[in-house]
Amino acid sequence: MRILFTHKNFPAQFRHMAEHLGKDPNNEIIFATTNPRLEWDIPGVKKAVFTQSPASGQALSPMQQTHDEAVRYGTGLLAACRNLKKQGFEPDIVVGHSGWGQTLFLRDIFPRAPFLAYYEWYYNADGPEITFDGRERSDSEKALIRMRNTAILHDLTSCAGGISPTLWQKSQFPQEFRHKIAQIHDGINTNYFAPAPEMALPDLPRVDLSGATELLTYCSRGLEPYRGFPQFYRALPHILRERPGCHVLIVGEDRICYSPRLPNGQTYKQKLTGEVQVDESRVHFTGPLPYGQYKQVLQASSVHVYLTWPFVLSWSFLEAMSCGCLIVGSDTAPVREVLAHGYNGLLTDFHSHEQIARDVVATLKSREKLKALRTRARQTIVDRYCLTRTLPRQLDLLRKVAEAGPRARINVEQKGK
Structure with missing residues (x-):
């Protein structure tokens, strides 16, 4: 043919x-x-x-x-x-x-x-x-x-x-x-995007994770409002204050794919980092990563946050579930098609960075009790999106x-x- x-x-x-x-x-x-x-x-x-x-x-x-x-x-x-x-x-x-x-x-x-x-x-x-x-x-x-x-x-x-x-x-x-x-x-390659036998910290260039006991992950092609980057970043001061061993990995390019552009060529990363004070030694911008390192980030994640407007669903969300991530996702229609609250992940209020922070902290505290959600997250992808x-x-x-x-x-x- x-x-x-x-x-x-x-x-x-x-x-x-x-x-x-x-x-x-x-x-x-x-x-x-x-x-x-x-x-x-x-x-x-x-x-x-x-x-x-x-x-x-x-x-x-x-x-x-x-x-x-x-x-x-x-x-x-x-x-x-x-x-x-x-x-x-x-x-x-x-x-x-x-x-x-x-x-x-x-x-x-x-x-x-x-x-x-x-x-x-x-x-x-x-x-x-x-x-x-x-x-x-x-x-x-x-x-x-x-x-x-x-x-x-x-x-x-x-x-x-x-x-x-x-x-x-x-x-x-x-x-x-x-x-x-x-x-x-x-389709998701569930053989490739699979949980690691041991959740070792990823080996990333120019990223110092020494002292990290928890890893909060966020992945997006572009760091922008359509993928909830402003809400996520505004949630970080509360999360870092409550979880002193938590480090944050933000994977993605500092660009705009779908959202309105800011004046004077400013990026949303520049805007948020200028407005929100965080412990920069514990918040790591990796930029875009090769597949192998990106997969390591997902496999090492303690809690993975995925936020989106009612828009196209990201591959990264399904890949994170396939790796058995413990997901805190936005309570928006594209996410709800895949994620059922309390079954294979947890839903949060996209519009409230305060609620996102509280939900992430609570999930980090209870992650040992929530292991079944990881298993069911992966099984969802195997059953429906493999x-x-x-x-x-x-x-x-x-x-x-x-x-x-x-x-x-x-x-x-x-x-x-």
């Missing part, structure tokens, strides 16, 4: 599918991306790098910019696909991430290839993601939010089927399209869409397990 994957980043959510399909010498697989990750190759998978088409140079309104960005991604990939076509590559199926716009014109260049779309998020101007902070949005702001769905709506009408990783994320899409979207998570369960479902859907052909519109709705 000839398969074209496309995602702005390589390999992102398509890693496991691409790795599995690349092992079959009968498959020809090309991955079109704007970020080829030169340090990362997948056997049997060729990269096709594309760039956005050039901007016109005209001054555009914010709403025009949103549309223009999507079209430029789409025309950039269109040009790359024309080159692939000249080289004789005609895919049997296209698998693409819907959201940035690169998938806009795939049906035009490859009309005989059915399109399986990955649907990560739909932007609802009055939805929980937007209303979560309690701030009233202007009509212009709401219009701009809705404009972010333009490319996604094109994909919803043109795709043969789709995948969304969680029921919560799928539920954000318009009701009239949900029958086309299967809820199948990307790669050995999710990957066969993804591949089955891919084959189903490929066999149905370009004109098919498959009802793929199914309940996630």
Whole structure:
């Protein structure tokens, strides 16, 4: 089978599918991306790098910019696909991430290839993601939010089927399209993300954990409000005061992935560290870590805090559960889909750093009594999100869409397990 994957980043959510399909010498697989990750190759998978088409140079309104960005991604990939076509590559199926716009014109260049779309998020101007902070949005702001769905709506009408990783994320899409979207998570490698026989302190460069008897962990791609970094950091003075042997590991890049930007280029780390006084000898910013060290952090964790707005659920949350972490998570919809309070973790109030601090301190005090939550956290991932369960479902859907052909519109709705 000839398969074209496309995602702005390589390999992102398509890693496991691409790795599995690349092992079959009968498959020809090309991955079109704007970020080829030169340090990362997948056997049997060729990269096709594309760039956005050039901007016109005209001054555009914010709403025009949103549309223009999507079209430029789409025309950039269109040009790359024309080159692939000249080289004789005609895919049997296209698998693409819907959201940035690169998938806009795939049906035009490859009309005989059915399109399986990955649907990560739909932007609802009055939805929980937007209303979560309690701030009233202007009509212009709401219009701009809705404009972010333009490319996604094109994909919803043109795709043969789709995948969304969680029921919560799928539920954000318009009701009239949900029958086309299967809820199948990307999958967690539970053999790799597993509890360590002994919870030894991780060996991290430039991090001195001498004297640490407890390890509080927090992991996020970016240190920002969408992932509760301000609330977490404001909770630290109380936690450190009450638990003198506690050290804190904050894993993530000092950047903004989803949240509003601060004035003058300031980061949220700079803002919070300037406002909140903590014992810096016990609070360690590791930056992003290689997988091996990141896993060591999770395995050594005494308590792991995961906070999120009602938004896309992080892989790190499920990886922490797979490692048997004792989780204190935000009482928000995406977390509640996985974590049941008192069963496989504990829920806390996202909006209250005081409550987060009290809950973390209480959990640290009682962690020996709460070992069963660790066991059930891991079992939850093994039962529902293990790669050995999710990957066969993804591949089955891919084959189903490929066999149905370009004109098919498959009802793929199914309940996630």
